[in-house]
Structure formats: structure tokens, C-alpha cells
Amino acid sequence: MKMRSTLAALVVAGLSFGASAATFEAQQPYQIYLVDGEKTANSITKSIHKVEIGEGKHQFAVAYTKDFSNRSEVRLLNGDPVIITLEVPADAQLSLDYSPPINYQLTRQFLREQETQLRVVDKASGRVMEADIFTIPTPAGLDTGRGIQSYLQEQGKAFNGRTEAAVAAAQAKFGEAAVDADALDMLKHWWNAADKDTRRAFQIWLIQQQ
Secondary structure, X not given: OHHHHHHHHHHHHHHHOOOOEEEEEOOOOEEEEEEOOEEOOOOOOOOOOEEEEEOEEEEEEEEEEXXXXXXXXXXXXXOOOEEEEEEEOOOOEEEEEOOOOOXXXXXXXXXXXXXXXXXXEXXXXXXXXXXXXXXXXXXXXXXXXXXXXXXXXXXXXXOOOOOHHHHHHHHHHHOOOOOOHHHHHHXXXXXXXOOHHHHHHHHHXXXXXX
């Protein structure tokens, strides 16, 4: 019962945080494909470069696309997706920051080193944010957002929906609970595999179990 109550508290706390508005921007030629595991409206005909988010922990999936084609050669560069996870302060104006490469060859080199070249800056404060940044292989198929999320789930790197504040609030109320590691891993697996509506239904059920 104690573990169940703690899990429920994490869900409630996770839902209650994030009221303060903040933004995350990935200027062209980067596009935002995922926010916290959910696809944005980004598509072949529409590019998403800025999203509004709440205070707390967030995960973004972005990717670089730029056309260097000329009359004699097609030169379209698509970078591997970049995954960015960080704690977002209230009212932050986050933006990707890097030194833009000036030609085709330098861009190819830049795309091989994205995770070391990119950083996230809060334009409101000028502060460079502490963030976990890594690249993943470009997924096959036309649905890039779904492919990115599927890969993250398979690798156990998908967004878990818990903010540090939510964890602290639950632990302060219920203390540390003894956890069955195998059961916890299985719960995480099915949570990552579920769609948005199923997760919401589970959250409601879990709250009712308190």
C-alpha cells in the first residue's frame, strides 16, 4: 500500500507542477518533433520551431534539415535526431545555441558532433542551462516523431513524466518505500509503451487507489 500511495503521489505531483509558462525554441534549420514523448504538429508541410511548456522536467527531440542543393547537385543534409532533457524554470525562454556552420562541408562535420556543439540558453536570464544532450540514429519511415519515440522507449530513454519537484514532494509525504525492482521495471515498460489516452486513464485509476 505504501508503494502504491507513493506512486499515486508522484502522478498527482507531476500533474500539479508546470503551471508557470515557459518556452523552448529551436530555430531553423532545427525542427521540434517531440515534447515529453508527444508529437508536435511538425510535418512535411509545417515546421515547428517553438513550443510553450510548463515549469519542471522536460524532454525535447529536435532534428536539423537544410538544403544546400545547387543546379548540378542535390545536397540535402538531415542530421540525426537530438534528444535534450532538462529542468525548465518558470517563465524561462529557452533556445538552442550553437555556432552555425557556414557551408556544406562544415555542416556535415557539425552534424557529426551535434551533442558537443549544442547548448540550451535561457534568453530571459542569459544563463546556459544544464542539460542532458545526445543523438540517436535517424529512424526509418516518414513518421519521424513516432520513430524517435519508439527508439527511446526501446532503449529505456523515453521521458518518464516525473519532475524532480514531484519526486521530492512524494518522498517528503510518504518517505522512501521498499520497491520490487522487477515490478518497477515492468511498470516503466508498460507506461512507456502506452499511448497518451491510456496513460491518462491509468493516472486516474492510480489516484483512485489512494
